[in-house]
Amino acid sequence: MQIYPRGSEWRKWDLHVHTPASVLKNEFGDDWDNYVVTLFKKAIENDISAIGVTDYYLPEGYKILRTKYLDNPSKLSSLFNSEELESIKKIKVFPNIEFRITKLVLGKEKDLSWNRKVNYHVILSDDIPIEKIESDFISQIQVCFNASTGSSVEKRPLTESNLKELGRRLIVEHPPFSSSGSELFVGMLNASVDENNLVDILNGNSNFKDKYLLGLPCDEDLSDVSWNSQGHNLRKNLIKQAHFIFSSNSKTRAFLLGGKNKESFIAEFGSIKPCLWGSDAHSKDELFKPAENRNTWIKADVTFEGLKSVIYDPGSRVAIQELNPQQKSSYQTINRVRFIDQSQKKLFSEEWQVLNPDLNTIIGGKSSGKSLLLYHIAKSINPVEVERKVRLSKSSSYSDLHGVNFEVEWSNGEISTLANPDDSKPITYIPQLYINHLAEEDGKSQLNTLVKDILNQNDGFKEFGESQEKKIASANKELVSKIDTLFELRSKYSTLSKDSEAYGTKPAVEGEIARLKEHIAVLREKSGFTETEESDYKKLTSRKSSLENRLNLFNKVIVCSDQVVLSSKQHCNSLFSSFKDNIFSDVDMPNDSTYLSSLLGSLDNRLREAVHNFNDFVLNRSKSIPPKIVNIKEEINTIDEALRPLLKKVTDKESLALASKTLKLEQEKLRNIEEIEQKKAAIEKQGVEFKIELKKMYDDLISHYKNYIIEIAKPDYQFEEDINISAEVAFDVDKFNEFVGYFDRRGNMQALLGDLVNSSGDFNFDIEQHSNKVIAVHNKFNSKKEIPSVRKGVADIDVVKKLYSNCFYVNFIVQYKNDDIVRMSPGKRGLVLLNLILHLSNSSHPILIDQPEDNLDNRTIYDQLNEFIRLRKVKRQIIMVTHNANLVVAADSECVIVANQAGQQANIENEEFKFEYCSGSLECSFEGGNQSSTLKSKGIRQHVCEILEGGISAFKEREMKYGFTV
Secondary structure (H helix, E strand, C coil): CCCCCCCCCEEEEEEEEECCCCCCCCCCCCCHHHHHHHHHHHHHHCCEEEEEEEEECCCHHHHHHHHHHHCCHHHHHHHCCHHHHHHHHCCEEEEEEEEEEEEECCCCHHHCCHHHEEEEEEEECCCCCHHHHHHHCHHHCEEEEECCCCCCCEEEECCHHHHHHHHHHHHHHCHHHHHCCCHHHHHHHHCCECHHHHHHHHHCCHHHCCCEEEEEECCCCCCCCCCCCCCHHHHHHHHHHCCEEECCCHHHHHHHCCCCCHHHHHHHHCCCCCEECCCCECCHHHCCCCHHHCEEEEECCCCHHHHHHHHHCCCCCEEEECCCCCCCCHHHCEEEEEEEECCCCCCECCCCEECCCCEEEEEECCCCCHHHHHHHHHHHHCHHHHHHHHHHHCCCCCCCCCCEEEEEEECCCCEEECCCCCCCCCCEEECCCHHHHHHCHHHHHHHHHHHHHHHCCCHHHHHHHHHHHHHHHHHHHHHHHHHHHHHHHHHHHHHHHHHHHHHCCHHHHHHHHHHHHHHHHHHHHHCCCCHHHHHHHHHHHHHHHHHHHHHHHHHHHHHHHHHHHHHHHHHHHHHHHHHHHHHHHHCCCCCCCHHHHHHHHHHHHHHHHHHHHHHHHHHHHHCCHHHHHHHHHHHHHHHHHHHHHHHHCCCCHHHHHHHHHHHHHHHHHHHHHHHHHHHHHHHHHHHHHHHHHHHHHHHHHHHHHHHHHHHHCCHHHCCCCCEEEEEEEEECHHHHHHHHCCECCCCCHHHHHHHHECCCCCECCCCCCHHHHHHHHHHHHHHCCCCCCECCCCCHHHHHHHHCCCCEEEEEEEEECCEEHHHCCHHHHHHHHHHHHHCCCCCCCCEEEECCCCCCCHHHHHHHHHHHHHHHHCCCCEEEECCCHHHHCCCCCCEEEEEEECCCCCCCCCCCCCEEEEEECCCCCCECCCCCCCHHHECHHHHHHHHCCCHHHHHHHHHHCCCCCC
16 A cells, blocks of 8 residues: 555546457557657656546457556566656556436537447546456446337447447448448447446445546536536436546636536535546547646645545645645745654654645544653744744643754755754744634734734735834924923922022012112212212113113024034934934835945935035024124223213212122123013913823824724725624723823822722723813823822832823724624634634734644534635635544645654554654555554554544545535
8 A cells, every 4th residue: 555645645547448358449559669658758747647548448458558558567667767667666557437328418400420429438447457447337337239119228248349349330330430440340330338338337346436537528618517407417417427527628627616606506516516528539649648738736645545535635635737735835844853862761763754835633532642752843943933833832841852963954955953952933823722822802902913913924914013003203302202201390390499599589689779779879978979860870770771781682692502502513413313213114124235335325415515504504503792782881881981970979989889799790680580480470370381292292102003903994904704893992900000000009099090080999091081181190290299209219200101101902802703802702702803814914923833723522523613614725824733533534644744652552563663653544444454563454444544534434524525425
């Protein structure tokens, strides 16, 4: 028994190839050696894995090919080299006997020729000896031979001699036949058999049980023929009786697979049907060259059991097209894996375990090494993913296998190893209990990540999401920056208040100035100032005071200009750097891109040039001030000269000088106080504006999240299969509790938090009102009235930053058939979650799943889960550990890996190692193999039936699903 350890693979089959013994049409000639050489060399050249050797009525061509060539090694060796012989050994050859049956399918008058008689193919297993085919089948068939008036039609056994006799009689009765060909040709041309007679013979002989398939050729488009005619039942019964249809017509294939309503089709026709096709070659040039390159690809072992699999899964096991249907990328499928056991115990063989690019299922008894194998495959590829999932699901990690390495070879030849964890590749790993964890409340974060990953498969949503993430990050930065600026203003305000206190209060200084002025006036009055002198004195002193104010202002302008230039030079580097960093994060281009670097270099130059020009502008503006200062000082000197003769008249000069000096100091104080008040007023105004801006920024942050919700609601992002995704802005309580944790919890937290909490102390989150509530908390914190004290060592700025920090996240709501996942039973919830994971169809890397059937009943698995897996395995390689027969059989696993640990169960022994594995396809069926190893003593089908509960029933349900009882 040949075993195909990789399981069911797509291979090219041609089940309709004639031989030189095809009497009705032979363009090969009579040189059998030449025919056989051409047949197999062209089969090798065209990568043909199976051939249906076709003969009319009598399997003479198959008999010659089998007995004189395939079963005669010395003869083959004389025709082929060793390399060709190895290739020929891998090619399976089946007998295909083509009959004409007694029924006619009539068309237009011009079509009523002999070839309107319905052809009928019987393909037999190559296990049946040719002698049995001839004696127990062919010779048992009755051929309509002759008729007489009032009597039934004479029938004779289908033998070569009877066909020749029929031909001789017909040539005598109808002389034009003499030009048609030989007696055998005429006999075959006119012979017909009853298809029911064929079926009765095959069913009545145990040699043919489960070893034949009936095929009906169809040249017409069955979806377009008129079914409203007297031929309806005849045509329908022929189709219902056949296992497959010989047709490459795409519309016929779609029709026979059930069309748009599979259930209705099955109710009418009994089952859906596969279509097969072949070259129908009658000449060397036609060999393996079907019309329009419509090759037949069958995903199965190259065995008769493999061929039969097309009738159990006609939609997925056969394809008619030019190229191989298997088109997965080689860098995203695993080719084979193995343990490298350097331990003393030698637990594992170092032989490679091959994998199929589609669905691989790992089965075995308890503790047989199933999950252990899956875990090592996953961890060798992506240890970070595995450790994260294992930690979340609290499943086994197998970390105690010291001295054991593991290798994964990808289909492109790359190697991933357990010993080299840095070279990781993407996979989706679902350990045991992970689905259960996702279904629980503490798995909400992972569920949100999962849904987001799925949504990101849509390029439109991914682009929107990336844009929103940038907006959110930018809003956070702006909030922090605004709070920093707000507290800088607070610090300035505090400093100004302290400076003002050093000068005294404004009323006190103003009172002192008034007293000093009155005192000076008294001194002048005592000195005998005339009215004119008094008036001149007042004008001069007033003018001097005004000039001194202007002089003070000009000096401050010069200082301000110098400070602006200095600050500009100090901060431009950090500003430019931050600016460029923001551009880097916003642009989808590598940071080392020469193009982007060139652009940003140009930007840096232009910005520095702009700053330099600005600094020059500032300094140039202040250049006009020094001459003005000189003029003011000169005018003050002139005033002082004018005041000097007046001051000489003052009798108490020392008192006047002291009073004048004191007045000048007090006036300077007043100017400083008023200037501080102006600055404080400006800061207060700016602070109010900043708080308004702060609220707006916080509102903007919230709006970015709300826009997420609006976007997700669009129909573009909704899933199929009755799953609906919506979202809400949720509140991260743990994160906001960091703000609460800054306060002494012994205080009245309700007084601080207000409407943010309800009477029970739980957070009362309302996205529409949240911003107002946060502002209210901020105001209470500023007032410091009746609120808990801040913990020691915590700065006010940290408290405010934490208050306005991003405590939001998008919470996805998953509904299946309008039922919220939160309210589902654990089993149904797990099914929906697994479907979400498998829905990552745009991803192409492998999926590794450990027991997805947990919490699901068999009917749910059969009706839904296996269909999910069937859909996903088309695009992604799946490796799955399971105990459920339906996930192996009904999901049509391409490769089944059977695991066994020695000593776990009685009478189940391994050949050499504690853990051993074997693999093959579902169609691999035999008993009595290698008796030294339990794994190799039987086929995969037998292992599935023995190991998995319900295995036998699963096969029966699969094989009866479409009404077949083969």
